[in-house]
Amino acid sequence: MQWLGRNRGEVLTDDFAVSLHKRMFGDVWDWAGMFRKTGKNIGVDPLHIPVQLRTLMDDAQYWSQNKTYPELEAAARFHHWLVQIHPFPNGNGRHSLIMADTMLERVYGARPIDWAGGYDLQKMNDRRTTYIAALKAADAANLTPLMAFCNPNGGR
Numbered sequence: 001m002q003w004l005g006r007n008r009g010e011v012l013t014d015d016f017a018v019s020l021h022k023r024m025f026g027d028v029w030d031w032a033g034m035f036r037k038t039g040k041n042i043g044v045d046p047l048h049i050p051v052q053l054r055t056l057m058d059d060a061q062y063w064s065q066n067k068t069y070p071e072l073e074a075a076a077r078f079h080h081w082l083v084q085i086h087p088f089p090n091g092n093g094r095h096s097l098i099m100a101d102t103m104l105e106r107v108y109g110a111r112p113i114d115w116a117g118g119y120d121l122q123k124m125n126d127r128r129t130t131y132i133a134a135l136k137a138a139d140a141a142n143l144t145p146l147m148a149f150c151n152p153n154g155g156r
Contacts, residue, residue, distance in 0.1 A: 004102065011106045012060045014053045017087070017099060024098070025091050036089040043086025052085045064107045071108035073143070075100040076150045080138040093121070113150045 003023045009016060022033025035049045044052050056078070063074045079100035086092050101112035119127035134145040 004098070011099075011102050012057045012064070014050070014057055017053060017057070017082075017095075020099065020102075021088055021091060021095050024095060029090065031089060032091070033088075035087050038089075040086060040089075043084070043092075049085060049087045053082075053087055056081050056085065060103065060107075064103075071104060071110045072113070072151055073147060074108070075104045075110075075113060076138075076143065076146045078103055080135060080143075080146060083135060084139070097121075115150075117152070 004020065007016075007019075018033045018035075025032035035046065036043070037046050039046065043049075059081075060074065060078050063069055063077075068074070069077065079096050082096040082099055083092060088095065097113075097115050101115075104110040104112055115121060115131070117127050119125050121128050121131060130145075131149055134149040137143075137145040
């Protein structure tokens with residue numbers, strides 16, 4: 001988080017995403033910041049990770065430049081798509097939450113999302129169950145539950 005506070009580079013790039021993952025988990029895993037090489041029960045085929053990540057970043061830049069979506073919706077879409085890509089062997093959830101919040105703060109000048117809502121999203125609880133259900137609904141092209149999760153009070 002200290003690195004994130006000091007780094008003032010462009011946020012919506014694949015290089016930034018990789019660097020953030022490495023900074024977040026480099027003390028934990030030797031492979032931090034390296035794309036996964038095997039298939040998982042979630043995520044695109046490992047061969048497609050670089051192209052999918054670049055496409056996401058390009059689309060997110062387009063969204064912000066052209067005001068395609070309101071800021072919160074752009075962040076929710078960005079988060080969901082990054083989770084779907086699942087670029088790294090582990091740490092994708094935490095990484096994608098921070099990426100979405102960084103996008104909100106630096107690109108849109110908006111407050112971050114209260115993802116945890118007072119709960120620990122790493123542990124099974126009602127908040128995590130709602131979060132996972134919202135991601136699954138977004139997988140089926142229904143963004144409404146994820147938007148409600150990101151903005152439970154209906155306004156910023």
